Amino acid sequence: MNEAIAGIDIGGTKIAIALETIHGERISDRLFPTHAELGPELILDNIASTVREMTAETQTRLVSIGVGCPGSHDIERGIVLLPFNLPGWHQFPVARSIEERLGVPAVLENDANLAALGEFTYGAGRGFRDIVYLTLSTGIGGGIIFNGEIVHGVGCGAGEVGHMTVLPDGPLCSCGNYGCFETLCSGTAIARRARERLAKGEPSIIELMVSRPEDITAQVVASAAHSDDKLAREVWNEMIRFLAIGIGNLITMLAPEAVILGGGVAASGEQLLAPLRPLIWQRVRMVPAERVEIRQATLSGESGVYGALAIARRAISTKPLFV
Ligand SMILES: [Zn+2]
Secondary structure, three states: OEEEEEEEEEEEEEEEEEEEEEOOOOOEEEEOOOOHHHHHHHHHHHHHHHHHHHHHHOEEEEEEEEEEEEOOOEOOOOOEEEEOOOOOOOOEEHHHHHHHHHHOOOOOOOOHHHHHHHHHHOOOOOOOOEEEOOOOOOOOEEEEEEEEEEOOOHHHHHOHHHHHHHHOOOOOOOOOOOOOOOOHOOHHHHHHHHHHHHHHHOOOOOHHHHHOOHHHHHHHHHHHHHHHHHHHHHHHHHHHHHHHHHEEEEHHHHOOOOEEEHHHHHHHHHHHHHHHHHHHHHHHOOHHHHHHHHEEEHHHHHHHHHHHHHHHHHOOOOOOOOO
16 A cells, blocks of 8 residues: 655635645645634544545555644644634644544644745745745735744744734734734735725725625735726735835845745735835845845645645655755
8 A cells, every 4th residue: 555645734714635645746635614613623523534535545544644724833742822713723732633533643833834835845935945935815924944944933933924013003913013014915904905095085996896895805906906096006006015124124134045925915926026026125235135036926725735745744754855
């Protein structure tokens, strides 16, 4: 029977599972709703039975599992702390519970760190040693990989870049602070800013693009900005200015080889990156910022599950990361 590894990405709304052979060939994929209201025990039961089906169908025997989960983590103990979108998971021993169900060693990691590792191993970060990954989505998540390793820091808090202060006295953030990076540059922030300006009666084609203000998304604003709508263009450019400040600070601090941007806001590609790069270069004085690649992520919504596969593989690999 062939040996395989599993990557499991547990999100607030969806769970993705992938199997790879020990030689790196993807052999099975599943994507299904989390049903967060079920709580951790039943959700992990669903995951375990799905993994058993997948190994039976592919006639493989699992040797290692990587698991990604939102929230902050105690990586050493495999415990999740305070995942906002998974009620009942606080202090839940995710890694041990999966090991007990499937009889295979499991490694737990924060979902944003795994997305970073996924891009580093399989996507836009391949070939680099040092990258910073940002996901610009409903919030902003981040992961820092240096010398090929995820940087964890005290309390595994490294890479929580969404909560750097970028604008003192800026909008109130879900974390309790004001003017965090994600209150200015996440998809939620872009939509909110457009809604605020529309509510003041400013004209915009956005009103023709959606039937209700709740339907405004960052993609709607990006597409209106692309059509040269004044309101949308100003909201979009203001976001890019703050994004350049945040990324500029990260580059000044870390001097990575590449900054990889994923998530829905980054899906606009060069519409975001082309004006962003020179604004970053203006801000960064002590690092040769032109040599830092600013790239769009290439794995789209799959970077988390790719990262989970990468960490499962690392757990059983004896090869050095770099030679
Ligand atoms: Zn915050």
